[in-house]
Amino acid sequence: MASVVVEGLSKHFGSTIVLQPTDLSIEAGEFVVIVGPSGCGKSTLLRLIAGLETPSSGCIRVDGRDVTDAAPASRGLAMVFQSYALYPHLTVAENIAFPLRVARRPKAEVEARVAAAAGALDLTALLSRRPRALSGGQRQRVSIARAIVREPSVLLLDEPLSNLDAELRVRMRHEFARLHAQLGITMIYVTHDQLEAMTLANRIVVMGAGRIEQVGEPIALYERPATLAVARAIGSPGMNLMPATVAAADDDGVTLRLTGGGELRAPLRASPGMPVTLGIRPEHLQPSETGVFAGKVELFERLGPLSFAHLGAQADVPAVVAQLPGDRRVTLGETLRFGAEPACLHAFDPDGRALAPASP
Numbered sequence: 001m002a003s004v005v006v007e008g009l010s011k012h013f014g015s016t017i018v019l020q021p022t023d024l025s026i027e028a029g030e031f032v033v034i035v036g037p038s039g040c041g042k043s044t045l046l047r048l049i050a051g052l053e054t055p056s057s058g059c060i061r062v063d064g065r066d067v068t069d070a071a072p073a074s075r076g077l078a079m080v081f082q083s084y085a086l087y088p089h090l091t092v093a094e095n096i097a098f099p100l101r102v103a104r105r106p107k108a109e110v111e112a113r114v115a116a117a118a119g120a121l122d123l124t125a126l127l128s129r130r131p132r133a134l135s136g137g138q139r140q141r142v143s144i145a146r147a148i149v150r151e152p153s154v155l156l157l158d159e160p161l162s163n164l165d166a167e168l169r170v171r172m173r174h175e176f177a178r179l180h181a182q183l184g185i186t187m188i189y190v191t192h193d194q195l196e197a198m199t200l201a202n203r204i205v206v207m208g209a210g211r212i213e214q215v216g217e218p219i220a221l222y223e224r225p226a227t228l229a230v231a232r233a234i235g236s237p238g239m240n241l242m243p244a245t246v247a248a249a250d251d252d253g254v255t256l257r258l259t260g261g262g263e264l265r266a267p268l269r270a271s272p273g274m275p276v277t278l279g280i281r282p283e284h285l286q287p288s289e290t291g292v293f294a295g296k297v298e299l300f301e302r303l304g305p306l307s308f309a310h311l312g313a314q315a316d317v318p319a320v321v322a323q324l325p326g327d328r329r330v331t332l333g334e335t336l337r338f339g340a341e342p343a344c345l346h347a348f349d350p351d352g353r354a355l356a357p358a359s360p
């Protein structure tokens with residue numbers, strides 16, 4: 001395993017800036033997940049680290065060694081792609097062995113390493129099959145085995161599960177967690193999937209429009225998103241966001257006035273008069289006779305253990321999604337009203353930065 005450090009790394013294609021100068025430091029053995037909206041530059045960052053793109057500026061170090069100008073194969077990294085890119089005419093064993101054959105490793109070493117990689121990915125019984133005789137999940141496991149067979153110090157994964165069905169995604173998610181624990185390898189993993197990010201990552205990197213918005217432990221990003229983009233990226237269903245104004249401020253916090261009406265106290269720091277975006281997660285809304293979040297139920301989703309009520313916007317209240325217990329009965333068109341604990345409220349300034357706590 002190895003550390004990966006990028007400094008001032010940027011990429012533009014012609015006049016289009018795809019990645020602003022970026023710093024990121026990943027420790028040896030860490031599992032880092034990169035999330036962010038489509039087109040924000042996640043794959044570009046991964047491809048730059050892999051050496052599949054040439055940076056416009058900056059440098060990349062793997063375990064302290066500057067690899068910015070090194071060929072991909074000499075960086076000590078391996079990459080797993082969304083499309084498994086297996087050779088259809090080769091067996092599973094031959095596919096896994098391929099990188100070792102290209103590197104002209106001795107036969108006995110190839111056999112031993114293929115057996116070890118196949119064992120780690122539970123593929124031993126399938127070694128003589130060809131890819132067309134495998135399920136999607138098995139194919140993806142072969143592509144991972146092929147990536148780890150050279151014992152890379154860092155494994156880069158670009159949306160490795162996005163071609164799989166929901167059940168397989170869950171199984172493979174567990175595989176990745178197990179593989180990381182077993183091999184202790186540094187992993188950098190790009191995904192759109194909330195659950196993959198929250199459950200697999202030691203740290204999540206949230207990207208937005210060509211730059212890193214925030215880096216931190218999953219629960220820290222969930223509890224204290226530093227920007228509006230992070231608030232949107234972490235949590236499912238997403239945080240409810242609505243316009244408000246700072247009506248008053250004192251040492252204990254602020255009074256926020258919703259644009260449509262209604263006031264809330266929050267232990268945050270801001271100047272009176274400032275327009276803000278108020279944020280509250282669906283799971284933090286509590287049924288309350290006097291709450292300011294209210295509306296008619298337009299959509300009700302029952303997931304079993306819990307439910308989500310989507311309340312339509314009214315003249316004086318914004319649209320919100322609220323989480324309810326799974327056994328709660330709700331009729332469409334019924335009016336529900338919710339309040340929230342002040343400590344659960346988030347607010348973001350006009351530049352999208354989270355307001356600081358009133359007492360740090």
Ligand SMILES: Nc1ncnc2c1ncn2[C@@H]1O[C@H](COP(=O)(O)OP(=O)(O)OP(=O)(O)O)[C@@H](O)[C@H]1O
Pocket residue numbers: 013016018036037038039040041042043044045
């Ligand atoms: N070779 C290229 N030439 C021009 N623009 C490119 C090139 N490759 C990528 N881009 C642009 O760079 C931006 C970032 O692309 P990238 O694939 O890194 O995004 P992403 O966050 O991985 O997106 P997604 O989640 O949809 O895969 C996109 O707007 C894309 O169109």
